[in-house]
Amino acid sequence: MKNTDKKPKNWTIARNKQCALCGSDKVQTRHETKFFNYGTLEKQTELHAEVPVYKCTECNFMYTDHEGDRLCHDAICKFLQVFTPNEVRTLRKSAGLTIKEFSKTTGIGQASISRWENGTLIQNKAMDFYLRLLRVLNNLQAIRNRIDNTNKPVVNITDKIPNFEPVPIARLHYQSIDWLQSEQKTFAPQKIKTVGGHKIMTPKEVRQIRLNLNQTIREFSKITGIGAASLCRWEQGSHIQNRAMDNYLFLLSLPNNFKFLVNTYKETSLTNQKNERLSE
Numbered sequence: 001m002k003n004t005d006k007k008p009k010n011w012t013i014a015r016n017k018q019c020a021l022c023g024s025d026k027v028q029t030r031h032e033t034k035f036f037n038y039g040t041l042e043k044q045t046e047l048h049a050e051v052p053v054y055k056c057t058e059c060n061f062m063y064t065d066h067e068g069d070r071l072c073h074d075a076i077c078k079f080l081q082v083f084t085p086n087e088v089r090t091l092r093k094s095a096g097l098t099i100k101e102f103s104k105t106t107g108i109g110q111a112s113i114s115r116w117e118n119g120t121l122i123q124n125k126a127m128d129f130y131l132r133l134l135r136v137l138n139n140l141q142a143i144r145n146r147i148d149n150t151n152k153p154v155v156n157i158t159d160k161i162p163n164f165e166p167v168p169i170a171r172l173h174y175q176s177i178d179w180l181q182s183e184q185k186t187f188a189p190q191k192i193k194t195v196g197g198h199k200i201m202t203p204k205e206v207r208q209i210r211l212n213l214n215q216t217i218r219e220f221s222k223i224t225g226i227g228a229a230s231l232c233r234w235e236q237g238s239h240i241q242n243r244a245m246d247n248y249l250f251l252l253s254l255p256n257n258f259k260f261l262v263n264t265y266k267e268t269s270l271t272n273q274k275n276e277r278l279s280e
């Protein structure tokens with residue numbers, strides 16, 4: 001039977017648990033709803049999680065532990081609609097990879113992976129979508145194959161825009177996205193860049209992937225979580241995407257992956273709207 005009343009449940013004996021204060025093993029536990037604020041001062045949201053609370057019957061000390069912290073962190077990840085630490089770990093482990101191997105294949109830094117798995121840092125939207133794509137069957141293998149076929153072009157360039165003289169990079173930093181997007185003034189020389197033996201796509205390839213998907217920079221940015229300014233700069237060649245984002249773009253060039261993201265985006269914006277309505 002479902003327990004629907006709001007009264008706290010009864011205390012039960014916590015096995016193999018010692019009081020965090022006096023060390024006694026006469027500890028009881030129950031689940032309580034913990035409410036906490038998340039966000040900046042300007043925009044705070046109240047979140048909650050069901051956490052185990054412990055009470056020592058010897059010294060009356062009451063406390064929560066790392067399990068409670070973990071459950072609160074999970075509540076934040078669910079609110080942000082990103083993978084929880086456990087989901088990141090499960091993704092890596094189900095691929096049978098150590099953090100080092102997972103990093104080597106995906107291009108994501110080892111430190112970032114362990115921080116996401118430990119819950120000391122939450123991945124941004126673009127990285128989270130990249131992880132979601134890696135959970136889709138065959139995508140991890142596609143990235144492995146890409147490493148083996150490093151000289152094979154990712155897309156055929158059909159975009160007829162010629163190479164223009166590069167604009168000094170210092171000037172590019174101050175231009176608006178509309179300016180960057182409006183005219184292809186600044187394609188840098190299309191040199192093939194490699195990072196640690198891995199080929200990174202040229203600005204034209206990045207641009208071609210987006211054009212093949214019929215997206216403007218703003219639309220593409222919204223769906224993929226990649227900042228519009230970053231996209232512009234990668235396409236203009238004033239900045240070079242790192243290997244993780246390069247692989248992410250590569251996956252988006254494969255059939256169905258972008259569609260998968262569009263559906264994920266639709267789902268998350270629907271629940272966002274619902275949450276906003278509820279909190280009004």
Ligand SMILES: [Zn+2]
Nearest residue numbers: 019022056059
């Ligand atoms: Zn105690």
